[in-house]
Amino acid sequence: MTPAPEPGPRWLTESEQDAWYAWRRMFPLVNAEIARDLNQDSGLSEADYDVLSVLGSTDGHRMRISALAELMRWSRSRLSHQLTRMEQRGVVRREEVASDGRGAEVVLTDSGVTMITEAAPLHVESVRRHLLDALAPDQLRTLAEVGEVLRERLGARRKT
Amino acid sequence: MTPAPEPGPRWLTESEQDAWYAWRRMFPLVNAEIARDLNQDSGLSEADYDVLSVLGSTDGHRMRISALAELMRWSRSRLSHQLTRMEQRGVVRREEVASDGRGAEVVLTDSGVTMITEAAPLHVESVRRHLLDALAPDQLRTLAEVGEVLRERLGARRKT
DNA sequence: ATGTGGTTGTTGATGTGTCATCTATAGAAG
């Protein structure tokens, strides 16, 4: 998927290639499995689940839309589209907020609360099955480490 | 993104959570950066690049469509749509194949060859910048290892 | 030759993500 016809100035070593290929394959593969489970078990997409689970763990099952977007690191646009779809299915509701005429909040409906409550334990099991249980403790630790390193590096780059 | 309101039967330990969060964040984050670079440097999407780079490394810059789909682990449908878009931009061309009346091949146009040739080294640099150069050798090794473990486990599960 | 089943590749519908753009409001400066 990534070897290219004319090697550039500084091509990849074999171990770099291995890591890069693993990186490219791993995530789509595992995530597809988890997403498939989630959809079969609970009828939710990953995006649905993420939104529901954040709202489900907030006080009053509600949050300011922009705050939700920032917390999830989603664009406002993406979230707005997603909420429109979820609102049509009746799992969330939008409400205007008094203190700011522009603002709005999302609120979980009862149906939404039920959904996330039932979906969560199944999802956790699925994550175990497809990822966590497959890996040794030191591999899990390295994953977390790597995540940290990459996040920091990205943050540093952002300021530049 | 994944703590949920009502703990299930077997909730995640702290280190499992760390690994799981890292997993969920890492990939979209890094890939978005790489995709952005690719688009700015070369005007290509990741899908474009993947198709071009495979074709670019084949003999005659051509391949049977179904073989390409299988090699890339894409559905025929996905590839067909992608090829339609790429054909409209003139970077690939479809050709009927004599030996099988159903079949077709994709061929890189000259413009396509130029594109992947110019894009490849920049893309490699980008991958280094955002991923490889940030990680220690043993972290890279663990990534490759983890990829291998997960791939095997998935294969085993498939047969069940 | 004819039917049957499997393969190749395309298509249209639908769901989703991104980008640019828009409206409405907030908030500060004059």
Place this chain on the structure above:
DNA sequence: CTTCTATAGATGACACATCAACAACCACAT
């Protein structure tokens, strides 16, 4: 109060992925 800029959120156009359905063809049996 007006004007200017920033922010919240929605929207429409487009790129992309998935799914189900489809036409055309192959292979092989009868």
